[in-house]
Amino acid sequence: MTLEEEIRAIQEEMDKTQKNKATEHHMGRLKAKMARLKDELIKKAIASRGGGAEGYSVKKSGDATVTLVGFPSVGKSTLINKLTDAHSEVGSYDFTTLDVIPGIMEYKQARIQVLDLPGLVKGASSGRGRGREVISVIRGCDLIVLIIDVFNYQHMKVLEDELYDAGIRINQRPPDVTITKLVKGGITITSTVELSIDHETIKTVLGEYRMHNALVNIREDITADQLIDVVRGNRVYIPCITVVNKIDLVDKEHMKSFPKDALKISADMESGLDALRDEIYDSLGFINIYLKPQGEPADMDEPLIMRAGCTVGDVCDRLHKDFRRKFRYARVWGDSAKHAGQRVGVDHGLEDGDVLTVIIQK
Incomplete structure (x- = not known):
């Protein structure tokens, strides 16, 4: 049976299976197998076209x-x-x-x-x-x-x-789930919320991907499809x-x-x-970051356009390829700072309207 035929057969079985609590375990196994076979089909298509040469050459530019x-x-x-x-x-x-x-x-x-x-x-x-x-x-x-x-x-x-x-x-957004592979000990499941998916279904999904020893920490209610996405890790x-x-x-x-x-x-x-x-x-969630050279006024006319959730290190990467390597510290004024001119490191998260000074090694 070809991959396409296997996928069609699983889809037909899923379509005729009544969805309820009693069939949740079975449906979870079918969904996991379906996802695995589809991934194999994609890999097969890529290999038939010459392996890794699967994309157009596009140079990113702009913000x-x-x-x-x-x-x-x-x-x-x-x-x-x-x-x-x-x-x-x-x-x-x-x-x-x-x-x-x-x-x-x-x-x-x-x-x-x-x-x-x-x-x-x-x-x-x-x-x-x-x-x-x-x-x-x-x-x-x-x-x-x-x-x-x-x-x-x-x-x-x-x-x-x-x-x-x-x-x-x-x-x-990515499900708030972490899976840590272990050498032995079976599957241990911890959760901070009440789950709609039962533990046996979780173990069945992991087993479909040959994961028999792992610590699964779940911090939000998820579906079997979302669990499969976490296991695959390529979403x-x-x-x-x-x-x-x-x-x-x-x-x-x-x-x-x-x-x-x-x-x-x-x-x-x-x-x-x-x-x-x-x-x-x-x-796109743009924010404005205003740069302030050391000892000089901030440039409030031309902000650096960054994305929400960016860090001081991200700004360094935008400014110059060597800034992160030569980074000493930075000072921040604005909503992300505990006080004006707070001294911070590369992992400090920035907010819209922050004023930033980056100090690097000479």
Whole structure:
């Protein structure tokens, strides 16, 4: 039986299995086996194309990277041309874009790299239509913009499924679970909350991946699917915006069928693009850090644009490749400091509006 046949057989069994507490253990085993087989299918597809050469060559630039993801001919090329300084060929036929087209969108002092990718198709996660190359670029981005044609909103589910099968979790955060492998002692499970998933299901999922000795610490209620994600360890968690394009071609009554949180635009007519720029900027979680040279006033006119959750070390990496190596200490003024001018190290977390002085070895 081929991998594809095994996956189909498991899916059929899952579909016909009634979901309740009595079948939770069985469903957990099926889900774990399904995930393992899908990972093997992806590895097989990569190997058949020459091993590790699975991605486009894309050099990151700017303060963050955004990818435009959608089926062929949904208007990605038109959109990137309107948002950035890029020029991506526009045509009314499928697969106009055959490579990754980068552009820079300058907005609110941030320089945001936007990537126009070849259209994603059903089966992309297992390699169809250069899908693995496209997926590899998406996995490395900071924000996904899913673009749906106004006449084909059903494509949304297909795109979400392809991203999910490729290990990309949109608008989610990693489960608060740690698994420590042990040499012996079996499976020990500790939790700080009441769990919906039972211990036997947890052990079954781990057993599917040949983990028979481990300490599992769970700090939030999780599903079997989330546990599988933790075990696999190759999932990425990326924020996502949904955009419905070509709204100029339909009436207001047609638009009522779309969710309220989806942005409605017409890239061709440049309608709704300001709202999209705002949404992209806000979703990336930018903060302003003001640099203060030692003994001089801070530069309050041109902040350094960083991402929420950044540290002093991240700022050092942005300023110069040698700053982290030569770092002595830093001083911080602002919300992240206990007092004005607090002396901190590279691991100190920064907040929006902080003023920072970095002292390095001469």
